[in-house]
Amino acid sequence: MANVYASMTPAANTVFDVEKIRADFPILSIKVGDKPLVYLDNAASCQMPRQVIDQLVHYQTTQHANINRAVHYLSEVATMEYEKARRRIQQFVNAREEREIIFTSGTTESINLVMQGYGRKFIKAGDEIILTTLEHHSNIVPWQMLAEEKGAIIRVVPINDAGELDITAYEKLFNDRTKFVGLIHVSNALGTINPIKPMITFAHQRGVPVLIDGAQAAPHRVVDVQDLDCDFYAFSAHKLCGPTGIGMLYGKSSWLEAMQPFKGGGDMIASVTFEKTTYAAIPHKFEAGTPPIAAAIGFGAAIDYLDSIGMDDIAAHEHELLSYATERMTEIKGLRIIGTAAQKTAVLSFTLDGIHPHDIGTILNEDGIAVRTGHHCAQPVMERFKVPATSRASFAFYNTRSEVDALIAGIRNVQKVFL
Amino acid sequence: MMNSKSLYQEVILDHNRKPRNYGVLDNPSYHAVGHNPLCGDRLDIALKIENDQISHIAFHGESCAICKASASMMTAAVKGKTRPDAETLIQEFRDMATGKLDPEQPNHLGRLTVFSGIRDLPTRVKCAILPWHTLHAALNALTSVSTESDDNPVQATSVSD
Numbered sequence: 001m002a003n004v005y006a007s008m009t010p011a012a013n014t015v016f017d018v019e020k021i022r023a024d025f026p027i028l029s030i031k032v033g034d035k036p037l038v039y040l041d042n043a044a045s046c047q048m049p050r051q052v053i054d055q056l057v058h059y060q061t062t063q064h065a066n067i068n069r070a071v072h073y074l075s076e077v078a079t080m081e082y083e084k085a086r087r088r089i090q091q092f093v094n095a096r097e098e099r100e101i102i103f104t105s106g107t108t109e110s111i112n113l114v115m116q117g118y119g120r121k122f123i124k125a126g127d128e129i130i131l132t133t134l135e136h137h138s139n140i141v142p143w144q145m146l147a148e149e150k151g152a153i154i155r156v157v158p159i160n161d162a163g164e165l166d167i168t169a170y171e172k173l174f175n176d177r178t179k180f181v182g183l184i185h186v187s188n189a190l191g192t193i194n195p196i197k198p199m200i201t202f203a204h205q206r207g208v209p210v211l212i213d214g215a216q217a218a219p220h221r222v223v224d225v226q227d228l229d230c231d232f233y234a235f236s237a238h239k240l241c242g243p244t245g246i247g248m249l250y251g252k253s254s255w256l257e258a259m260q261p262f263k264g265g266g267d268m269i270a271s272v273t274f275e276k277t278t279y280a281a282i283p284h285k286f287e288a289g290t291p292p293i294a295a296a297i298g299f300g301a302a303i304d305y306l307d308s309i310g311m312d313d314i315a316a317h318e319h320e321l322l323s324y325a326t327e328r329m330t331e332i333k334g335l336r337i338i339g340t341a342a343q344k345t346a347v348l349s350f351t352l353d354g355i356h357p358h359d360i361g362t363i364l365n366e367d368g369i370a371v372r373t374g375h376h377c378a379q380p381v382m383e384r385f386k387v388p389a390t391s392r393a394s395f396a397f398y399n400t401r402s403e404v405d406a407l408i409a410g411i412r413n414v415q416k417v418f419l
Numbered sequence: 420m421m422n423s424k425s426l427y428q429e430v431i432l433d434h435n436r437k438p439r440n441y442g443v444l445d446n447p448s449y450h451a452v453g454h455n456p457l458c459g460d461r462l463d464i465a466l467k468i469e470n471d472q473i474s475h476i477a478f479h480g481e482s483c484a485i486c487k488a489s490a491s492m493m494t495a496a497v498k499g500k501t502r503p504d505a506e507t508l509i510q511e512f513r514d515m516a517t518g519k520l521d522p523e524q525p526n527h528l529g530r531l532t533v534f535s536g537i538r539d540l541p542t543r544v545k546c547a548i549l550p551w552h553t554l555h556a557a558l559n560a561l562t563s564v565s566t567e568s569d570d571n572p573v574q575a576t577s578v579s580d
Contacts, residue, residue, distance in 0.1 A: 356484060358543065363427060375458075417427055
């Protein structure tokens, strides 16, 4: 076996201390039965470092009150911290303005917000929406609901055997009825990194806005919404070391201002009478009701944490894990990697000849190894590869080469059980 | 961890490798298809009733080892049983798998208690139960059943006998 480290630049090795990073994550030292936890289900949800947990505790013990309302001390502090988190997210994705960042409950709600606020207002009967085979169900179902309501049509970009989008087919799908593109940045099921920038440029040349589902991209690489020039970008906090129940939607302010509100209620109005209500300015127009304030602040703390490590170093370490794990998996007879795109994040979806993914997941669990088994909310991808389900190991920056070795040993053990 | 270690015991692995009563039955009295849309598992069960007893039973389909072994052991257990006796086993198996029946208490399950560890793996309970749901549907002359219809898991379409 080739030594992967030999091909690494020494700099990448010296700055990135994975053991020091692991010490920040209390949960990584738990045991599953009598086995140390090997957590490889990061694409589903990432673990939380002590720094974020501490921030949540600090907020709840010294800063909590409702925001945007009272003039008292705690309300002022809570509002300030909440808006500080928004500013951190703005910086993280390099948005022009803070008001282009809307807090949502997660990627799914962000996409639904665009469907309701943009789609219901601007998409009409006969209009066409372009999606891809790689989309997560959360970027399929809302558009199907809209298409059904409006009589719009959904067009789907196919993928090749490696799990890469067919860009020629994408370009051919455009016509003068095309009104919207929904595009996943990184495939949750396969790890494929899509060439979204030229795809966005192509759509814009035809006057079509583009929404990017960045749930699997933002935790793993630098995202610059101005450079991408996307119209909307969505992701969740819990996939990048933050709490569940909070996520973000970036939207160009011109779109957000033109869109109708998603939910009605308190906090999203300028004034209310029974004759007429005027809405608040963005972003508050889209943030009805009391938000999960602590979670939003935790989201900001998670971004502080990631930035303290550096997204480029995170991407480099994860890429090294991907190369090593791919090489080790290739050694295993009867193992098929589903998704072999040239550009990938550290996701390995695989099948084992004659062994059902659920059996693989349960037996790996006996060794303390957490992987996801199933269709990964991406049934069109499973159908494309003619498999009902796969097992998926997805890595984070705190995973190690020895955890890759544990996974490989675990897979060999599964094969032994079914021999 | 917990009882999952004991889940893939030799008896279960053996029934997975060499399933009993695996195949298609000609001219069945009852027939039903069970489906778990979450994992794509599909199970086809057919049986004959003669002199008030299940005289023949067969199954086939695509599934995980737990589901296949459960189906294999189930067919072996209900063969020769009356319909009420089979229904008792179905109820007891479902109760054991969902933790409502303690396998230490008196029951009719016999070697089927090898599946008792499944109650600690909620995501796998459906795998073990699917054959039993499907048998229940067949015995009640219902043609299909899905693990994902909560209130009424048994959806009647037409009588098949």
